[in-house]
Amino acid sequence: MTPPRKRQVRLIVSLTLAVLLASGLIYTSFSAASPALTPSQLLRQGRAGTDIQLTGTVVNHSVVDRANGAVDFELADRTGGGPAVEVDYSGSVPPTFEAGRELIVTGELKGRTFVAQPSSMVTKCPSKYSAAPSTT
Numbered sequence: 001m002t003p004p005r006k007r008q009v010r011l012i013v014s015l016t017l018a019v020l021l022a023s024g025l026i027y028t029s030f031s032a033a034s035p036a037l038t039p040s041q042l043l044r045q046g047r048a049g050t051d052i053q054l055t056g057t058v059v060n061h062s063v064v065d066r067a068n069g070a071v072d073f074e075l076a077d078r079t080g081g082g083p084a085v086e087v088d089y090s091g092s093v094p095p096t097f098e099a100g101r102e103l104i105v106t107g108e109l110k111g112r113t114f115v116a117q118p119s120s121m122v123t124k125c126p127s128k129y130s131a132a133p134s135t136t
Helices: 003-031 039-045
Strands: 052-058 071-076 085-089 102-110 113-116
Touching: 039 052, 039 085, 052 085, 052 113, 085 102
Parallel strands: 085 113
Antiparallel strands: 052 071, 052 102, 071 085, 102 113
């Protein structure tokens, strides 16, 4: 085989391997993702026993600190409507966790209670932008 032909074969083999590796990485990334649901979607679909990301707003006056460092609270849709889901959470609680804050937790639904995985809580930062006051 001539040197230019060898280079061409090596290039084709290298590009084929690169495409296969990229395809495998993309497939693994998307297949490992947990679905993100709001509390009303979670209760409507009733996916017990599967890992789910639950996203919503902490309901006012629902946070209960337990003696073992765990926290119980209710999570409702961001829009404020719909049912709330009780969440059992253990693990590190972010300093920004409070009632009215939007957050995401990963876990599974057991009955009507969402049991979150330890240290899976992520709080969303409040927007630093607000609507301008109306001039009317």
